[in-house]
Amino acid sequence: MNIARIGVDLAKQVFQVHGVDRTEKVLVRRQLRRSQMLDYFSKLTPCLIGMEACGSAHYWARELSKLGHEVRLMAPQFVKPYVKSGKNDVNDAEAICEAVGRPNMRFVAIKTAEQQVIQAEHRIRARLIKSRTALSNEIRGLLAEFGIVVATSIGRLRKALPELLEDGENGLSGSFRVLLAGLGEELRALDDSIAAFDARIAQTAREDDRIRRLLEVEGIGPVTASALVTAVGNGTQFNSGRDMSAWLGLTPRQYSSGGKNRLGGISKRGDKYMRMLLIHGARAALNAAKNKEDGRSRWVKSLAARRNKNIATVALANKNARIAWSILSRGESYKKAA
Template sequence: MKVTTVGIDLAKNVFQLHGVNEFGKPVLKKQLRREQMAEFFVNLPACLIGMEACGSAHHWARKLQGFGHTVKLMAPQFVKPYVKTNKNDAADAEAICEAVARPNMRFVPIKNIEQQSVLALHRVRQGFVKARTAQANQIRGLLSEFGLTIPQGIGHIANRVPELLEDASNELPGSFRLLVQRLLDHLKALDAQVDALESQIVQWHRQSEASRKLEEVPGIGPITASALVASLGDAKNFDSGRQVAAWLGLVPKQHSSGGKHNLLGISKRGDSYLRTLLIHGARSVIHRAQQKPDACSWINGVVNRRHKNVAAVALANKNARIVWALLAHGREFRADYSTVKAST
């Protein structure tokens, strides 16, 4: 009987398949090795294929789409409730097959090769940034053991540490001076790596029309714009700007029951990297808005009523909605744009 829906439990070498027919009856339970995947699916009639959005999922989604299949990716936390028994590959594949057929399931947009390559630059750059921060903190901590303190901020490391190493009055051992100098050289190498990757990201940003369009929004620069374009892909996959804000975890988390609505802090779901970029960009806008009160009346009004952190999240939420409107409808950003209410 014809297979209409297939769930694939991805792995490094061994893939578990579970397929059902149009009536939902299991007709396929099979285990394939990596080298057998392409041969099997190229001969399988076109069907709906579901997979969890995990390692190599976008690669296999593109490959199976090339064979004529309809492929949908789902977040693992949305698949877990459909696992009936203990966890194993066969149960996971069956749960994926069940989840992908649900009409209210939320799916992850499939990224193309260019989007993945740009996001790889962002991820590696972020890794170097974290390593650079850790290295700076290690240098600061080691020097503090000898009673030498450095002001907060990574920029003070490169300015103050060489002076402390050259100062003979602080009685630092010679071996320790060589050790700190080695750490300082490593810090400079990490800083150079961050700058090089940032240059590649900015170069891609300048070649992307959509990314340059987003840069016009206050609080969004080349790094944030390129990350948003590469992550969102086709913005029409989202029904509204609020869905994008919810996807980024910038909307309140609910704990409501019995008709009583209780809104908590932001949900912090989705991509924490994008959410961090948007919030940090909003902080810079708030800082500049306080210097020019008349230029940004909306955000200054929010700051006057609420805490700066709340205002930063509110502006990040607003920018996320603006990003969706610009990408989904092909519009240009206008600072003086306002919605027109229909006359009654």
């Protein structure tokens, strides 16, 4: 069979394959078990293979690339318009095969195993932080039932817990003190786990030249820099810094029609975690700019005065994303504004 293009609908155990030749004639429409995938594709002449960028997609992209195939991943929302009729595995595989052949299709860069390891670290760390926030809110809520209000700050809560346990005049019963002590130990355990992940990320930052160069940008720390490298690699899949900023959802959403351009708030598309890190870093950089007089600091302070701090923060996050693209894609170092 002279197959030119294949669409693969990924799943946990059963995969749907749809292949066509150069005249768009359907040559393959079949199911494959997970154990049959590599054996089947190893017997095919190298061709173009399309898949949605979903769970396990990067693994299969790496494995099929080793067999000599050209593998391209696409965001599911870009494949959806090509689905004919109802949704099922057969139609999905056909839509993927059709979409991957479009000349203007946007593709997702294939992550290396090392990138996915760092990405796993970030995801686990984010889950631990979410759990710590939930636990601290639970502790404050339980204390409020006994008339004790602790300020909304994890640092203040850490400081308050030992004092509350030692204070014999605050009206807390012995049984509740036991519960409170257990919650305090759980909070400390989460702190220790998060600190361990922070140390791992910091170690990765010291070993990777790309991350070290990103750290020179005000508003980008080790966590943000390593997350950026994990998410976009060298950034060469984007034609410009604005394209990467748009992918991160930091550019205005358009409502344009009939020659009238209407721009709203940021689109909030793409990687939510990465956008959050850039905005938090930009907020810290904006606060630090109060005591600086370089060109970048003057610009962001002027913007904050004319508009408001939130707009200035997002604008600075947008600028940092563009600078990060330039650093990663061109191998440059950051040049600080005079």
